[in-house]
Amino acid sequence: MIDRKSGPSMIAAFAIMAGFGLAFYFMPRMMIAIGEISTIAAALFAAALVGAFFDVFWLRSRFQRRMNP
Known part of the structure; x- marks a missing residue:
């Protein structure tokens, strides 16, 4: 079950995953657009x-560790 401590963490993880999911979904289109300027920039x-x-999940874990010693 979801308690008061795990609820916000689950919501934050979902928001991060959804944001990066959208970014990765559109990444090929963005890479093609950037690749027309520079292939190195696209890479x-x-x-x-x-x-x-x-990095986002690493920073979040450090923050959680500091808040809950």
Whole structure:
């Protein structure tokens, strides 16, 4: 069951996953558009987006660890 502590965490995780899900859904189109300017920029964009996905959850875990020692 959802209690007072896990509810906000689940909502935040869902919002993060939904946001990145949309970003990854449109990533091929964005990469093609960026790739018309520079293929290196398109590759860097994709790498930054994938890295940001993991960084957000890493930062969230650090925040949760600090708030709940």
